[in-house]
Amino acid sequence: xxxxxxxxxxxxxxxxxxxxxxxxxxxxxxxxxxxxxxxxxxxxxxxxxxxxxxxxxxxxxxxxxxxxxxxxxxxxxxxxxxxxxxxxxxxxxxxxxxxxxxxxxxxxxxxxxxxxxxxxxxxxxxxxxxxxxxxxxxxxxxxxxxxxxxxxxxxxxxxxxxxxxxxxxxxxxxxxxxxxxxxxxxxxxxxxxxxxxxxxxxxxxxxxxxxxxxxxxxxxxxxxxxxxxxxxxxxxxxxxxxxxxxxxxxxxxxxxxxxxxxxxxxxxxxxxxxxxxxxxxxxxxxxxxxxxxxxxxxxxxxxxxxxxxxxxxxxxxxxxxxxxxxxxxxxxxxxx
Amino acid sequence: xxxxxxxxxxxxxxxxxxxxxxxxxxxxxxxxxxxxxxxxxxxxxxxxxxxxxxxxxxxxxxxxxxxxxxxxxxxxxxxxxxxxxxxxxxxxxxxxxxxxxxxxxxxxxxxxxxxxxxxxxxxxxxxxxxxxxxxxxxxxxxxxxxxxxxxxxxxxxxxxxxxxxxxxxxxxxxxxxxxxxxxxxxxxxxxxxxxxxxxxxxxxxxxxxxxxxxxxxxxxxxxxxxxxxxxxxxxxxxxxxxxxxxxxxxxxxxxxxxxxxxxxxxxxxxxxxxxxxxxxxxxxxxxxxxxxxxxxxxxxxxxxxxxxxxxxxxxxxxxxxxxxxxxxxxxxxxxx
DNA sequence: TTGTACGCGTTATCAC
DNA sequence: GTGATAACGCGTACAA
Numbered sequence: 253x254x255x256x257x258x259x260x261x262x263x264x265x266x267x268x269x270x271x272x273x274x275x276x277x278x279x280x281x282x283x284x285x286x287x288x289x290x291x292x293x294x295x296x297x298x299x300x301x302x303x304x305x306x307x308x309x310x311x312x313x314x315x316x317x318x319x320x321x322x323x324x325x326x327x328x329x330x331x332x333x334x335x336x337x338x339x340x341x342x343x344x345x346x347x348x349x350x351x352x353x354x355x356x357x358x359x360x361x362x363x364x365x366x367x368x369x370x371x372x373x374x375x376x377x378x379x380x381x382x383x384x385x386x387x388x389x390x391x392x393x394x395x396x397x398x399x400x401x402x403x404x405x406x407x408x409x410x411x412x413x414x415x416x417x418x419x420x421x422x423x424x425x426x427x428x429x430x431x432x433x434x435x436x437x438x439x440x441x442x443x444x445x446x447x448x449x450x451x452x453x454x455x456x457x458x459x460x461x462x463x464x465x466x467x468x469x470x471x472x473x474x475x476x477x478x479x480x481x482x483x484x485x486x487x488x489x490x491x492x493x494x495x496x497x498x499x500x501x502x503x504x505x506x507x508x509x510x511x512x513x514x515x516x517x518x519x520x521x522x523x524x525x526x527x528x529x530x531x532x533x534x535x536x537x538x539x540x541x542x543x544x545x546x547x548x549x550x551x552x553x554x555x556x557x558x559x560x561x562x563x564x565x566x567x568x569x570x571x572x573x574x575x576x577x578x579x580x581x582x583x584x585x586x587x588x
Numbered sequence: 589x590x591x592x593x594x595x596x597x598x599x600x601x602x603x604x605x606x607x608x609x610x611x612x613x614x615x616x617x618x619x620x621x622x623x624x625x626x627x628x629x630x631x632x633x634x635x636x637x638x639x640x641x642x643x644x645x646x647x648x649x650x651x652x653x654x655x656x657x658x659x660x661x662x663x664x665x666x667x668x669x670x671x672x673x674x675x676x677x678x679x680x681x682x683x684x685x686x687x688x689x690x691x692x693x694x695x696x697x698x699x700x701x702x703x704x705x706x707x708x709x710x711x712x713x714x715x716x717x718x719x720x721x722x723x724x725x726x727x728x729x730x731x732x733x734x735x736x737x738x739x740x741x742x743x744x745x746x747x748x749x750x751x752x753x754x755x756x757x758x759x760x761x762x763x764x765x766x767x768x769x770x771x772x773x774x775x776x777x778x779x780x781x782x783x784x785x786x787x788x789x790x791x792x793x794x795x796x797x798x799x800x801x802x803x804x805x806x807x808x809x810x811x812x813x814x815x816x817x818x819x820x821x822x823x824x825x826x827x828x829x830x831x832x833x834x835x836x837x838x839x840x841x842x843x844x845x846x847x848x849x850x851x852x853x854x855x856x857x858x859x860x861x862x863x864x865x866x867x868x869x870x871x872x873x874x875x876x877x878x879x880x881x882x883x884x885x886x887x888x889x890x891x892x893x894x895x896x897x898x899x900x901x902x903x904x905x906x907x908x909x910x911x912x913x914x915x916x917x918x919x920x921x922x923x924x
Numbered sequence: 925t926t927g928t929a930c931g932c933g934t935t936a937t938c939a940c
Numbered sequence: 941g942t943g944a945t946a947a948c949g950c951g952t953a954c955a956a
Contacts, residue, residue: 332662347702536842
């Protein structure tokens with residue numbers, strides 16, 4: 253945009269061919285003599301041509317844009333997910349316009365309409381604020397990841413199974429009392445199934461258990477203070493019993509681990525501990541923390557393959573398809 | 589794109605106005621009667637008009653696109669930086685097309701040319717593979733963040749000052765022997781100045797010191813193994829001396845902390861420890877780790893204000909401007 | 925194999 | 941305040 257843009261027209265004039273031939277040089281090279289291809293190629297170089305995909309979009313109707321809205325990128329899960337999604341460029345060729353909507357519904361609506369104005373061909377939605385009923389009406393294929401997905405296609409971790417695996421591991425480890433700590437989430441979010449998986453497993457094994465829902469602030473000191481109180485209560489209420497704690501995120505598991513170690517508790521003999529996400533902290537903790545690993549590479553790939561299918565078809569499916577990815581149990585030192 | 593797109597033409601026919609008036613409704617509303625505005629507004633709703641910015645780009649020449657290439661998003665620094673950059677949408681209105689180039693020069697070149705094809709108005713470059721000499725010739729304003737920046741504008745942390753602060757803290761803490769651990773980086777990268785800052789501070793205080801450059805793999809187990817050996821050597825070489833370790837990243841500081849605690853060393857009395865980045869791990873570690881905090885919010889804002897200035901002017905400045913952001917010393921329990 | 929003519933949806937420049 | 945008309949850069953029938 254600095255100087256004048258070189259266009260097909262310039263190349264055409266310079267070479268004596270028509271714009272059409274220049275266009276064909278790019279889109280259907282075989283229909284141009286190899287000699288003429290060389291001539292055009294030279295002209296492109298000497299004139300310093302730069303392709304303009306914006307014009308191509310207008311003519312062809314294909315933008316090759318996919319919109320992504322993430323809640324944030326300081327939580328490792330979203331960062332990792334976005335990283336993996338961006339890497340699919342090599343395979344699918346779609347370009348990504350990315351927004352981070354910090355849990356603000358109106359902002360995210362603006363992001364969405366901005367994306368639609370740029371004629372994205374598909375949307376990958378990881379934020380929670382806009383209900384799927386609304387997303388389903390936006391006119392482009394949408395795939396949700398780990399969010400409420402009643403009316404849209406989605407890719408989710410098998411949260412229920414993840415919780416079952418985690419809880420079973422604690423039971424096998426000989427814990428007398430099981431605790432699940434989660435934030436106070438909506439029943440419609442996929443992560444809610446972790447609570448169900450925990451409860452069901454405890455019940456079917458006739459294990460004493462608690463579910464504690466907290467109002468986490470995503471601030472280390474505040475969340476730590478809250479978890480300190482929870483540990484206090486547990487110590488008082490169930491003294492001497494071997495406890496197994498399953499948290500909804502590795503971050504909380506790590507905070508609890510730090511609290512326990514500072515109090516001189518033995519992990520895993522007094523307390524067993526398992527988190528969720530396989531985020532770096534789980535591996536880097538003082539005692540490496542067992543966790544449930546979401547397979548973000550597979551999830552990203554499924555999301556993209558699903559989305560590209562939807563974009564091919566053009567029509568939205570009658571019933572939204574939900575793909576469930578089984579998580580992986582990662583056993584480390586807090587349970588073994 | 590699902591059905592037929594509603595365009596200005598449709599609105600014009602429906603209302604009896606011309607396309608021009610419809611355009612003015614959006615771009616210069618005051619030049620249209622409020623009654624006619626109402627009529628157009630109704631038509632837009634009933635026909636279900638959706639603006640098409642791609643067409644606007646072609647006509648106006650302004651894409652409002654900024655390209656971002658990050659090396660990856662699993663390192664917290666990049667994720668946080670991207671998060672903050674994306675948030676500037678509220679202030680500047682630019683949309684971001686994002687690529688993650690995994691340290692592959694040819695891939696990143698393709699990303700760059702793809703971005704140029706979409707007529708980005710500016711580029712924010714956080715990857716290291718493409719030399720700034722090449723970036724300077726790409727035809728759009730470029731701002732680099734924490735990378736080699738000889739020929740481009742940039743925003744960097746004052747790495748030298750950060751290292752001076754960190755080293756001084758260790759010295760004030762009474763350490764006898766100082767160690768700096770870094771990866772084997774190029775002298776041209778901003779982070780190299782951490783090494784200089786460490787050395788200069790040690791020399792001016794006449795402190796015994798070592799600089800150890802490692803070949804880190806970004807794998808916990810491998811890096812931990814390497815750091816174990818380094819601690820072994822230190823223990824043998826300088827037994828009984830109080831050691832102060834300054835690492836180039838919080839991740840390494842945390843690994844070292846874990847190693848030391850497992851070996852029964854006392855932190856901060858036997859060893860003092862300070863990292864770099866103020867990443868979550870520094871706060872979440874068993875003993876909260878002192879660190880040098882890069883002010884990523886300020887850096888992102890400077891990068892954007894700089895880039896928007898460059899984009900306004902249109903011309904590249906004769907000499908690239910380098911903005912330096914002073915980092916913040918964060919004192920936690922590994923030094924106090 | 926190559927060229928002509930038109931369309932994509934908007935903005936800009938004139939007129940009125 | 942409003943309307944023709946020509947760009948913007950490229951793709952694509954259709955014709956040659």
